[in-house]
Amino acid sequence: MKPFSFSKSDKVSKALSAKKEAVQFLAGGTNLVDLMKKNIAVPDGLIDITAVLSDKVEAQSGSTRIGAMVRNSALATDPQILAKNPLVAKAVLAGASPQIRNMASTAGNLLQRTRCPYFYETSTPCNKRKPGSGCSALHGEQRMSAIIGYNDACVAVHPSDLCIALAALGASVNVTDKGNKQLVIPFKDFHKLPESTPDLDNHLPKDAIITSVDIPDNPFNKHFAYVKLRDRDSYAFALVSVAAALDLDGTRIKEARLASGGVAHKPWRWQKAEQYLKGKEANAATFHAAAAIVADEVKPLPGNGFKKVMLMGAIETALQHCLTA
């Protein structure tokens, strides 16, 4: 990889003042270092921020706050998370491997780059890696590509599992920008679609730092499921994944949450289906109808038509699991 400078920071403000376009923050390094080895990320310098950000899960009034440096493995076993937001733990445990989760941070997980195979192969065109060079996946291998929200510039998907649960639960991202101003970005607005700038995955302001993620208190800690379909049972990214959660009044659905990974450039909420589920009886027919609403919305590419059927199956399965979990 390209030679780079390395420094360790001990304060958010110091880390921010050292941050420049060509200098990147380093958390667990499980994504960034891989990208550097492949010459996909070529920073001049790294600032180790593991000491400057909270690694604690804390109860706030009305929400749970996850420090940006809470490691994925700690998140998945945290008693507050398990009690109040067990869907998050499920999603995290469906991702990567224990070794990677031990290193991976919460903020890093939000900012991990796509796993589109062409993004990883530097000798091929990729608008996300090299703006303007073209999209190889558009006419290439599309097994891991999007089925909604894509355009000709980019058909890549966001690879995270954690983020699907966070999207479903309506989390928000706490950010401090380069000028030390604190911002709150709702999760649905954090990641973006490719539009004309597929090289940008999200709306994090330039050179800003994520300090924590908040999950509002919610009634979704009893009936929830995370279903991840993939080419092997562990250590693989999702073909499609579904985070589902129901708030039930007897057998009637008061409110539903439904989000998917592996389908779009950002974690995708199925709002129409959520609306449909509201007030319905929780049974197989309802779940099938909700899945059909989703299926109507997606437009698979020539190479991933199967994802539509698979997604329907995953949604029905996840909703069914909500009743038995």
Add this chain to the structure above:
Amino acid sequence: MGLFNTKNKAAGKPDGRVEGIAKVTGAGKYAAEYKVDNMCHAVFAGSTIAAGTIKSIYLDNAKQVEGVLDIITHLNKPAVPGFASETKLKETRFGLPLFHTDKVYFRNQPVAMVVADTLENATYAASLIEFTYQEDTPTVDFKKAHPSVPLKMQGKERGSLDAWSNAPQVVDQQYDIAAEVHNPMEMHATIAHWTADDKLVLYDKTQGVVNVQRTIAKIFEIPQENIEVFSEFVGGGFGSGLRVWTNGVGAVMAAKAVKRPVKLMLTRSQMFSLTGYRPAAWQRVKLGADNDGKFLGIHHQGKNGTSVFEPFQEGITSITRMVYNFDNLKAEQSIVPLNLGTPTWMRGPGDCTGAFAVECAIDELSYQLNMDPVALRLKNFAITHDPENKKPYSSNFIDECITKGAEMIDWKQRKQQPGALTEGDWKIGYGVAVGMWGAGRGNASAGITMEKDGTMTVKTAMTDIGTGTGTAMQNMTHTFTGMPKDKIKIALGHSTLPTAGSQGGSTGLSSISGAVSAVCDALKKQLADYAAAINPAYKDAKPADVLLSATGVSLKTDKNEFVSLADIWQKNNLTDISVKASSGPGAERQQYAFCCSTAHFVKVRVNTKTGKVKVERAICVADGGTIVNEKPAANQISGAIVGGIGMALMEEIHADEKLGNLVGNDLAGYHFAVNADAPIIEVAFINKPDPYVNPSGAKGLGEVGIIGCAPAIANAIYNATGKRLRDLPITPDKVLV
């Protein structure tokens, strides 16, 4: 039923591996881990097109990187005598001569090599080399390319196709298999050190040190005995270590160029292109039978991919000649050149591919006949004789394997009607298939050095690629001499040790067991001669009469005649005793046919909503002759089954049709089976000695474990769902759509 067949008393309590502690503590050294003074590093830059010609190379940026010692391309490559002419090149059997052409035949073909003081500098500099190419359109899609390649007769036709053209029962289907890669844990690496102008020391990841000596000697035209090769620990091979690849030749070239020892280790993604793979294959099997299920004939056609510069043909149709009795067989094959690296043998090569088509076709026939697929196979097995050459099998227990396997899985639970067993969204099915592999044996030598305290070191040049060769040698030495195992040390994988062939084709144990037996006899004879100076009872003792213990020797007579090692040493004024012996196959190879076999049984669950296939039980009963050590033997089989699950359900490497790059060429993108994909694999052995194969009666197990596994899974998926899937891997999308 656990991992081990506990009823099998003869096999004894499983032992750990002789090299186990060294491996798990990191004390064992793999090729890239040796420290050599003044060593520097070489890194390949690969082509970024799949077909074309190099137009220009721009090295200036790369040369400016600190520590760069040399950059080798086809324009400035050092002279390599073995690459000097077509004829010489053929003799080396190396394939595409490294840096000897401006042509590009596949993506990631090494087109430059940076040699630098550190790995980091070499890697960085390699990334800065710029090429311009004249690009041609690559051909990489096997499925699109193969229909235009004609078939050729493969071997002699047995009987005639016409003889069964009116067979009442016919199955005629086509089967596809995607290319798979070996990618053993340890990446291919070589450290090359020229210790004189014509003397070379190599630390190499290989399955055969002698093959490395021979190949490098031919390429660089130095005497074979001037090349010393170390490969003491090998982190897996699966066939990828049976050839010398570019890392070996590149390291030797670089070391010559910079006059320093050079290490060259492939990156994980280079492993996908530069160390072979199991090529994609297409097959058509037409199987005819009478209404009772007696096979009348098979017409087996097969094609496999290869590179455009080297023909590699898989023995796809060989297994069709071995397992079943029938009178008429026609086999045809051909190879399909593609802009990819050259494929090579991968675990169960050829037979694994062929068995998928044949064992699925037989399953299809069983449903057509409404006959139990176990019964159908039992009816057609060729047990006593090799159906091709009519020689009697030295031993063949494939019928016992299938009967025992059926018992273990409780085959009665299976329903003949597909889709009959359901649990919610899950459908449950059972499948069976068998595998067979010729039980070979090569020439091998072994030596023993014994010290005064009784410690003996048994040595051979053969490598242990994780198969448990060393452990088996310890066990056999114990059995042949009586010496307690803790007194028996093992030395392997070094070319100065007594010579032996590569570890491949399941011949390792079979070959070495003869050598170990012979060298144990030699030692006993030698000890008896020395003991005779103390006790005349030893005068004409035969090796079979002599027994060793930790402290001395004795005779298998009533009087025992114990003589201590201490006395032997003193009386004969010894420092140590060294013996060597060789052994190999003999006349038995003319008289008998030799095979090992497996029966695979699986139970799968298939989710009708998500397409998920879960292998719930996997059972393998194997006939490998004598099981010398049950633990590594079962290990071989369970590892092979994990490979079989991968082959059946997920393993697939393919190239982008236009760009020619391998898609997902890392271990996150290439899906091989992990623990979560495999159940506890249930292994049982027939464990009956083969009377003729070699002195130990062991027939070898490495290859046969995977052969038949994938079709058993495909057959189980059919039994569960009624959906016949003939295109591996059977990923969830194929199950669903």
